[in-house]
Amino acid sequence: MENKQVYRLQGLSCANCAATFEKNVKAIATVKDAKVNFGAATLTVIGEASIEELEKAGAFDRIAVIPETERKDQKAEPFWKKKTNVIALISAFFLLAGYVSAYAMGERHIATILLFAASIIIGGYSLLKTGLANLVRLQFDMNTLMTIAVIGAACIGEWKEGAVVVFLFAISEALERYSMDTARRSLQRLMDIAPKKATVLRDGKEYEVDVEDVVVGDTILVKPGQKIAMDGVVLRGESLVNEAAITGESMPVAKNVGDEVYAGTMNEDGALEVRVTKRVEDTTIAKIIHLVEEAQAERAPTQQFVDRFARYYTPTIMLIALFVATVPPLWLGGEWLTWVYRGLTVLVVGCPCALVISTPVAIVTAIGQAARQGVLIKGGVYLEEIGKISAIAFDKTGTLTTGIPEVADIYSFSDLDEKELLKIAAAIEKQSEHPLASAILRKAEALQISSDDLQVSEFRAMAGKGAAARVNGVMYYIGKPSLFSEAIHEDIRAQIAREQTQGKTVMLLGNETKVLGMIAVSDQLRENAASVLETLRNLGISQTIMLTGDHETTARAIASSLPLTDIRAELLPEEKWTAIQTLQRQSGRIAMVGDGVNDAPALAAADVGIAMGDIGTDVALETADVVLIGDDLEKLPYVIRLGRKAMRIIQENIAVALLLKVLALVLIVPGWLTLWMAIFADMGATLLVLLNSLRLLRLDGISKKR
Template identity: 65%
Template sequence: MEIKNVYRLQGLSCTNCAAKFEKNIRDIQTVEDVQLNFGASKITVQGEASIEQLEQAGAFDGIKVFPERQRQAEKKEPFWKKRENITTMISLFLIIVGYVLSFQLGEESPITIGTFGLSILIGGYSLFKVGLKNLTKLQFDMKTLMTIAIIGAAVIGEWGEGAVVVFLFALSEALESYSMDKARQSIRSLMDIAPNRATIRRGNEIIEIDVEDVRINDIMIIKPGQKIAMDGEVVKGQSSINQATITGESIPIYKTTGDEVFAGTLNEEGSLEVRVTKHVEDTTIAKIIHLVEEAQAERAPSQQFVDKFAKYYTPAIMIIALLVAVIPPLLFGGIWSEWVYRGLAVLVVGCPCALVISTPVAIVTAIGNAARKGVLIKGGIHLEETGRLKVVAFDKTGTLTEGKPEVTDIVRLSSMSNEEILGISKAIESFSQHPLASAIIRKAEKDNVDSYSAEDFQSITGKGAKATLNNSTYFIGSPSLFEEMISVPNDIKQQIKDLQTQGKTVMLLGTEKEIKGLIAVADQVRKESLSIIQKLHQIGIEKTVMLTGDNEATGSAIGSQLGLSETKAKLLPQDKLEAIKSLREQHGNVAMVGDGVNDTPALATATVGIAMGGAGTDTALETADIALMADDLEKLPYTIALSRKTLGIIKQNVSFALGLKLLALLLIIPGWLTLWLAIFADMGATLIVVLNSLRLMKTKYSE
């Protein structure tokens, strides 16, 4: 059995460092494979490697390694107290002293040169250590380019500029690291939601233990004001639970015996006893964290493009820099020192740092922000596709409606009484999982109808069911089921049509020869559905479609009530699949919104599958590309708006990073591009790209 360990990392500062760290671990003989997740600052190692070996592989960047489940106290070290930032400040002080001395003693003075040299050594020590090592191995990353530029500056006597370049580079590294930490904070805050310890009653003893030691079926005691440590089922007590950490909904949910509760949610008032139903690594919050981290590791299409582009871009910049430095002096009698200086400026401005970080930092921030608001986006690709949506298709039951239909009418069509119709229907439907079946069972129980026992139950997909009662075979199902067996009289057809026009679903009960009665059931439309459909149209969704297995009349009644663009009724699961396919052919990007339990094929076929109520169902978490953890649509417009904003920010970032580089390179022609201006352009681009991405943290759900 292969050994697979997951570790969390501290001090992982840039994408280049991450790639190098991954390569160093791969070089360890006992390691078979390694996957590094830059966004989540996490690494998965297959094979044997000690923490010391891993830290040695990351020693060049001071990377610290911790086992995944170990919660290390986050060191709140002030920005200016970090060692690398102190050396940066000393470097700045020496630059100022150097320039003061150059005015008094001249630029050629050994004291002036010595001061700038000291500034370069102190500020750039860690940079040179890595850069020179890379140079010997012919690995050309950002630090190698910088090392060449600074050594070159010193060789041609530009000591002051070399020192400024060192300082600005160190400053940009520090600010980039700080910004990435801010972006990763969204995951850390998720990880700290659930308590480390739980109060458990075993026998007559009440003990407090680590959540890792809690066993399934343990009884957990939760006092008012405490956070729930594990997923479980309430066995005693009742209370309001604030589930905002999981579902993003701030209104507390009332829970009583038999209800499900989640780790990381807050017990507001009553005292509860909860039977633990999942291990700590399987809790809903653990799954959310895992899925968010996987999502942040997944490369979005725009990131894949940028990564490929950067692969060719860096060598191209090095060749251009060499040509700028060499060709004018060799062929046109240019001054060597002047053109070498310009070549070095090209090298510095050409760093692909801003470009490489432009996409991942936006995606990491957006996915983290969404997770905190109860929306689980399972990858950058889904985020980008949601931003391009033109059409949103909805399942009806449980999505646009409450999903708890109620019996509204029972109509006798034979000598059978209403109670008998309801009792026989209940006996057959007690075998079924369909929402309409549950409406009949609830009504029969409420009215205390006599129980019948049915045998040989058989489901007729999409149409109904049949079973044997008192040696007779009874059918219950849609009018089309009976139309296949008998000729339905016109007066009954009219009754059915009248009820359907009111938005009710009609089920017939009868035998192969006769219809005994009908039951009308109506599902209540969710009160928020209308405003959500309106919001979707306002934010630019061209078409909203409802896909339902119900009849045309019921579908149309609900469709017009909600202002939907189109309603497709009488659909079996495979028809929903075909409907999504045809919508994709006509409009391109289509989202399917469902409950993740039925409609799995349609969710999988849509460009983006969006499942509701992810907090309660593993299926929703696994099937969908996006899971709305609360069982409502409130977060759908927010998710689409966030995705569009992310797409916009990625485009801005890439355009800005490339545009600034191009502008800086054009300044070489008149000779206006100085070394310090080159790194200022590079640093400015990186910082603006990161800060622009962090705007996604502030994306709110517009009421």
């Protein structure tokens, strides 16, 4: 088994630094592979490496490496106390002193030059060291561009310009670090949700222990006003628990004996004793955090394009700068100093800071914000697809309906009475995981009908049709009417039609020769289903389609009060998959909303698979591209708005970054743009991109229309 270690990173300042750090870690002899997640600020190492070796690999950017399992508090260092920012302030002091000296003694005076040189060396030491190393290795990034520009400015006597460039570049880097930290804060808030300590009951006494030391089966005490430290089941007590930290839903949920509770949720008004069911690394909130981190690492197609573009962009800028610096003096009679200066200005303008971060900062912000709202988006690619969908298909049971069916009617067509029918049905359905099976078992339990005395064998499930089993030596079948198509008399068909017209799902119970009885089950529409579909229509979703395996009459009865554009019923799982492909050809990009289990083929076929993931449902977290963690359909319009806004912001960021570059390049040729103006323009573009991306933090709640 491979030796895999995950670390959290502090001080990771930029995407280029992340790439350099990853390359340095991979160069360690005992490391087989390494991957840096810039968005989540994590490092995954395959192989062996000490903390000292890893921090040495990141020394160029002063990266601190902390094991993922280490729960120590990571206090945020004040902006003005960060070492890089202190160095920038010292550099600024010498820059200001240089200006004073220039005013008093002139720009060419030795004292003035020394002050500007000190500003360059102090403020740009790290930049120049990295840039020169890159130049030797023929690696061209923003550090290389800035290094050539600063050294070139000094060589042609433009010490003041070089010092200003170093100072403004330091400010630009500080702003980028600050904004990325702000974007990551949504994930950090998720990580801070669950308590680090738990009160464990052992031998009648209370012990406060680290959550890492709590084992499955322990009993923890949660007092009113405390957060629940671990996932578990209530053993004693009753209370209201606020699950907003995980689901985004502020209304507290009543918890009684036997109910599940989740780490990070708030116990409001009663003491609870909870039996722990999961280790700290397996809790629902831990899984969500892990998936969010993975999502932030996954690049959207737009980001992949930007990354490919940036690889060619920087060498192209260097060639343009060389062209500007040499062609006019060599062939057009221009002055060397003037055109070399303009060539250096091209290098500064070409710094790709704004372009490189235009996409990742928006994606990190959007995915982190969505997680806080109870929506898990599993990658930038899905965020981008969400913004493009024009149609949404819905499963019926558990999506548009509550998914908790109840037995409404039982009819006997034989000498068996209703209780005997229910007893046989319960004996078969004990082996099934279908929602309708649970309805039968709940009804049997409510009527205190036990099937434990029946011998059941040869159980088999028939996908999309029903189930069969031998009960006390007799083969029975239970399922859709189509399972018994040849054995249904006209009077039974009439009864089936009446039940289905009322929106009930009909199951028939029979043996190998005849139908013995009928069980009608009803499922209630979600209260907000109609309003959500109406909101989606207002958002411009042109088609909303119901795909269900239920009978068409039942499906139409359920859908009669919903603003759906199409209903497709009596579909097997593979037919839902085919329906999604057909809809894609007709309507373009389509999302599928289902329960993450029965709808797996359709979720996989859709451009975006969205699961109604009741908290704690591992299957939903694993199978879908997007998970509505709290099983809340009202989060769907929020997802659409977020996807569209994120893509709009990414497009705006790329446009701003490129247009400002082009404009600046045009202004360089006539000499209207100086070195310091060039980096000021670059810093402005970076700042605009960052601030624009952070607008995603303002998209909150579920009631807005757009």
